[in-house]
Amino acid sequence: MMKKAEHILAPVPEQGLILLETAHGSFRTLPTKKYSSRTPWVAPDSRQLFSFLPGTITRLLVQQGQDVKKGQAILTFNAMKMDNTYLSPRDGRVARFLVAEQEVVAKGALLVEFE
Amino acid sequence: MAVDQKILDLQQRKELISQGGGPVAIEKQKAMGKLTARERIDALLDEGSFHEYDMFVQHSATEFGMQSKVLAGDGVVVGTGKVCGNPVAIFAQDFTVFGGSLGLSHARKITKIMDYALNMRIPLIGINDSGGARIQEGVSALAGYGEIFFRNTMASGVIPQISVILGPCAGGAVYSPALTDYVFMVDKTSKMFITGPEVIKTVLGEEISMEELGGARVHCEKTGNAHFFAHSEQECFTQIRRLLSLVPQNNTTPASREPSVEPDSKVFAIDNIVPEDPSQPYDVRNVIRAVTDDSEFFEVMELFAANIVIGYGRMGGQTVGFIANQPLVMAGVLDCDASDKAARFIRYCDAFNIPIVTLEDLPGYLPGVDQEHAGVIRHGAKLLYAYSEATVPKITIILRKAYGGGYIAMCSRHLQADFVFAWPRAEIAVMGPEGAANIIFRKEITASSEPAATREAKIDEYRQKFANPYVAAAKGYVDSVIEPSQTRKFIIHSLEIASGKTVCQPTKKHGIAPF
Numbered sequence: 001m002m003k004k005a006e007h008i009l010a011p012v013p014e015q016g017l018i019l020l021e022t023a024h025g026s027f028r029t030l031p032t033k034k035y036s037s038r039t040p041w042v043a044p045d046s047r048q049l050f051s052f053l054p055g056t057i058t059r060l061l062v063q064q065g066q067d068v069k070k071g072q073a074i075l076t077f078n079a080m081k082m083d084n085t086y087l088s089p090r091d092g093r094v095a096r097f098l099v100a101e102q103e104v105v106a107k108g109a110l111l112v113e114f115e
Numbered sequence: 116m117a118v119d120q121k122i123l124d125l126q127q128r129k130e131l132i133s134q135g136g137g138p139v140a141i142e143k144q145k146a147m148g149k150l151t152a153r154e155r156i157d158a159l160l161d162e163g164s165f166h167e168y169d170m171f172v173q174h175s176a177t178e179f180g181m182q183s184k185v186l187a188g189d190g191v192v193v194g195t196g197k198v199c200g201n202p203v204a205i206f207a208q209d210f211t212v213f214g215g216s217l218g219l220s221h222a223r224k225i226t227k228i229m230d231y232a233l234n235m236r237i238p239l240i241g242i243n244d245s246g247g248a249r250i251q252e253g254v255s256a257l258a259g260y261g262e263i264f265f266r267n268t269m270a271s272g273v274i275p276q277i278s279v280i281l282g283p284c285a286g287g288a289v290y291s292p293a294l295t296d297y298v299f300m301v302d303k304t305s306k307m308f309i310t311g312p313e314v315i316k317t318v319l320g321e322e323i324s325m326e327e328l329g330g331a332r333v334h335c336e337k338t339g340n341a342h343f344f345a346h347s348e349q350e351c352f353t354q355i356r357r358l359l360s361l362v363p364q365n366n367t368t369p370a371s372r373e374p375s376v377e378p379d380s381k382v383f384a385i386d387n388i389v390p391e392d393p394s395q396p397y398d399v400r401n402v403i404r405a406v407t408d409d410s411e412f413f414e415v416m417e418l419f420a421a422n423i424v425i426g427y428g429r430m431g432g433q434t435v436g437f438i439a440n441q442p443l444v445m446a447g448v449l450d451c452d453a454s455d456k457a458a459r460f461i462r463y464c465d466a467f468n469i470p471i472v473t474l475e476d477l478p479g480y481l482p483g484v485d486q487e488h489a490g491v492i493r494h495g496a497k498l499l500y501a502y503s504e505a506t507v508p509k510i511t512i513i514l515r516k517a518y519g520g521g522y523i524a525m526c527s528r529h530l531q532a533d534f535v536f537a538w539p540r541a542e543i544a545v546m547g548p549e550g551a552a553n554i555i556f557r558k559e560i561t562a563s564s565e566p567a568a569t570r571e572a573k574i575d576e577y578r579q580k581f582a583n584p585y586v587a588a589a590k591g592y593v594d595s596v597i598e599p600s601q602t603r604k605f606i607i608h609s610l611e612i613a614s615g616k617t618v619c620q621p622t623k624k625h626g627i628a629p630f
Contacts, residue, residue: 010400012397027446030443032422038483080318104320
């Protein structure tokens with residue numbers, strides 16, 4: 001049989017407590033790892049294009065400084081055994097590529113920035 | 116003498132199969148710090164109680180050189196035995212035999228013992244230690260997994276199903292444990308993932324170890340896929356035995372009763388555990404241990420979403436499931452993970468007729484873009500659904516804070532709690548006094564020459580008028596306001612009163628739980 005837990009009152013630690021703000025007031029408590037390491041919200045910027053899947057950049061179809069139209073093919077991308085094409089989300093000029101051909105990228109990686 | 120020779124022959128055959136993959140493979144298994152399949156079964160079950168079946172089962176694969184391969188028991192040990200005197204069915208994959216890989220015969224041994232367990236209405240324990248599908252058997256291996264998943268689902272809520280991960284459990288294989296009730300893992304031994312480090316490296320270029328990707332700590336702390344964390348296989352087996360001593364054998368028989376033993380009120384002095392100031396933390400497990408028999412509490416999912424505590428204790432000798440907000444961690448708020456954790460536990464208790472005691476002290480839901488976007492509405496709804504659907508006796512004790520949506524969610528009278536009791540310091544209100552004063556008295560506060568002082572005065576005014584148990588008690592939402600020291604007595608009495616509880620719900624095939 002499992003050894004019974006000793007009868008000891010679990011204490012409140014003196015270190016690591018934060019003041020957690022809620023809609024109902026603020027409370028002294030320990031944060032979870034998940035809460036401490038959460039990423040703050042940043043509003044999306046339509047001048048940035050991110051990868052929607054992990055995969056490999058196969059070809060860059062336009063050049064830095066080039067003017068592109070909304071819907072124009074920007075680059076091709078092989079992900080999950082499928083070939084994909086990224087289209088420009090806007091009319092504008094390509095400010096810079098943050099990736100090169102044959103580069104392996106994670107989901108959510110910044111691929112292209114527009115001016 | 117012919118008979119003796121037959122017996123000798125049988126003994127030799129059994130002895131050979133008992134050696135699994137042979138001495139070299141066993142040595143490798145030991146070098147990884149792991150026990151063999153048969154040692155595990157012996158360590159887990161009551162001594163000498165194991166009876167093995169299907170030892171002589173062989174695979175019938177013929178491709179890729181398989182026709183000449185003889186695999187002892189096809190890489191899995193199955194049988195029945197006892198835990199604390201109660202019968203159980205068990206299978207243990209044998210990594211020393213062809214990496215414990217799952218072929219059709221291996222899977223059929225498992226599904227056969229699963230059918231036994233379900234038909235006999237006894238708990239099923241599965242020990243997973245396998246490299247995955249036996250590639251040489253192709254789609255037959257996949258068929259084997261599918262047959263197991265189907266049976267896991269059919270047995271769900273009828274018999275307790277326990278998965279023990281004692282080695283790799285990768286790819287499709289993970290879905291059998293995921294469909295069972297309790298997953299046990301051992302630090303540095305257990306690994307669970309859909310796609311392993313190799314695939315991730317190839318596809319993404321990300322390098323991660325098996326332990327970091329899907330080790331015991333990851334699944335117990337981060338993903339919530341596992342329920343119990345142990346440092347050794349022996350500790351893990353002790354946890355399993357403790358769990359099985361607390362839960363019923365099936366959904367029609369009650370859990371075994373133990374003699375009622377009074378809690379240790381010297382150490383767990385219930386009047387002094389909860390600080391008067393609602394913004395100060397304490398460990399709610401002290402309150403649980405202040406009311407349970409012999410101050411014993413067996414916590415489930417201790418490391419995941421620690422802002423809510425779930426687990427088993429006995430009250431008056433009977434097993435009870437506890438759900439308690441934990442003010443020590445994240446002030447006990449409800450969030451996606453906490454709601455999910457508690458909801459599943461409630462459904463387990465309900466399926467196996469274990470009464471539910473809810474200890475409430477929370478300031479509502481966790482605010483934040485991450486929570487909203489992670490679907491706190493959908494996850495939070497699981498908790499409301501599980502509490503509302505449960506027909507077992509439901510007893511709620513409001514210890515301190517019960518604000519807003521949190522008050523409703525934590526098994527309020529409105530979700531059909533059978534008994535709701537509140538301690539005298541309970542603050543049951545639509546909002547916490549701080550938040551409420553800021554909204555209701557905004558004009559007075561901003562117009563004041565001393566806004567801070569006015570704010571404090573208004574908070575106090577609100578607390579006096581609304582943030583107490585008597586407003587809810589006046590409406591009958593709280594059955595009784597009780598002294599903390601009376602809590603155990605009230606819970607045990609409620610359990611006695613509710614022992615014959617019968618509820619008629621509308622006829623339906625099943626509800627649409629917000630999964």
